[in-house]
Amino acid sequence: MVESRRENRVFLDPNHRDEYGVPLEQVNFSYSERDKVVINQMREGIIQSAMAMGVILDGEPTLMPPGSDVHESCTCRMGTDPSTSATNSYEEIHGVSGLYVADNIVIPFLSAANPTNSTVALAIRMADNIIRRNP
Structure with a gap:
């Protein structure tokens, strides 16, 4: 979950159109500093949980891209x-x-x-x- 922020939005761009003349969608998205803190806490929690259970992770926990x-x-x-x-x-x-x-x-x-x-x-x-x- 990320913080709801006005600047994160999807909109139609009238300057960019598809082959039928329909405006293309554009996405503005970025993480806030608060989001980054929570993301890092989750990453650390995954690592600590895996260690406590004796589970070997198959790689570093990574953040999936938006979408x-x-x-x-x-x-x-x-x-x-x-x-x-x-x-x-x-x-x-x-x-x-x-x-x-x-x-x-x-x-x-x-x-x-x-x-x-x-x-x-x-x-x-x-x-x-x-x-x-x-x-």
């Missing part, structure tokens, strides 16, 4: 303010009626737990809202 984790989230945040979030509380993109995001990327802050149950609950809530709005 390689199976729990990517928080890149299309849900919220009430379009200037700080991408979707409303029902996962509908601000200003684009009928366009929804059904994924854990809407979770504003990821906890230490696996986000699967939260993602499923949000998807069910979103579907219920769509049904209510379109009887």
Whole structure:
């Protein structure tokens, strides 16, 4: 888990387009100093745990690059303010009626737990809202 920071974001770059003229996504990401401290603590904890259990690690614990984790989230945040979030509380993109995001990327802050149950609950809530709005 990394600290949620405004400068870490995904956006469309109108100056870079694909072969169909669609703006390409760009990623701004870096670790904060606090993130680096936590990452180092985790690395040390892995080494100490392995030693305590008599386990021989097959290499130095390494940090996987952003995008390689199976729990990517928080890149299309849900919220009430379009200037700080991408979707409303029902996962509908601000200003684009009928366009929804059904994924854990809407979770504003990821906890230490696996986000699967939260993602499923949000998807069910979103579907219920769509049904209510379109009887």
